[in-house]
Amino acid sequence: MKNIELINHLNTKFVIPPQELIEPTKKINKKLKLAAFCSGGKDSMLAIYLALQQNHEISNLINLIGKNNLDSFHVYNKNIVQKISEELAIPLKQCIIDPKNFSLELDNIIAKLKLEGIEGLCFGYIATEGQKDYIANICNKYDLFLYDPLSHISPVEIMFSLLKYNFKVKIVSIDKNLIDKKWLGEIIDLNFIKYLLNHKEIDLCGENGEYHTVVLNCPLYKKSLEFRNKKIFDLNGNLYLINY
Secondary structure, three states: OHHHHHHHOOOOOOOOOOOHOOOOOOOOOOEEEEEEEEEOHHHHHHHHHHHHHHHOEEEEEEEEEOOOOOOOHHHHOOHHEEEEEEHOOOOOEEEEEHHHHHHHHHHHHHHHHOOOOEEEEOOOOOOOOOHHHHHEEEHHHOEEEEHHHHHHHOOOHHHHHHHOOOEEEEEEEEEOOOOOOHHHHEOOOOHHHHHHHOOOOOOOOOOOEEEEEEEEEOOOOOOOOOOOOEEEEEOEEEEEEEOO
């Protein structure tokens, strides 16, 4: 199906009822207590939304921040995740993690969560098989359920789900060598999806760092978050909106 035909097709039907996103190979017979890894972006927030729609409990939001990693949107806008935690009334754990010891430090974080009584981990990644296997191995090590709904559906369906579920998603970082800077600060809509589909060198969901997002509003929030475009920061080919 051609891109424009796909857009027209998906825009006229209900996209991805939450009950269709549960991992088909693993039945869930009870409500689970999950810890959700949350960057504040579209993918992690969509996964959290779907978990809550399935009546699971999100006991904590886990926000990983790279130590001394200045080339990262999340370092500069970690206060946004704090606001999301307040809106959801879910406790937040912001963890500084050294990229050089990522595996060990992540393992330690998950071990502590297990001791606190969580039964599973909620991830919004759209991963390669290698990434998925890595997370699955950690979950198996600690006997935790892996709730990763977005890994089972296509990027196009994910993008249209955001629109269908009324997510207000702001583009807060772009690779200026790949994406026109006019999109920085804009809200994801049908026009942006069409733009991405017509540029095959760009991953539709930005999985290669082509762009980053913040969810300013969704059905889980009591009120919309504010993100004022106070400063544009240019670093290593990426443009970041900074919200002080």
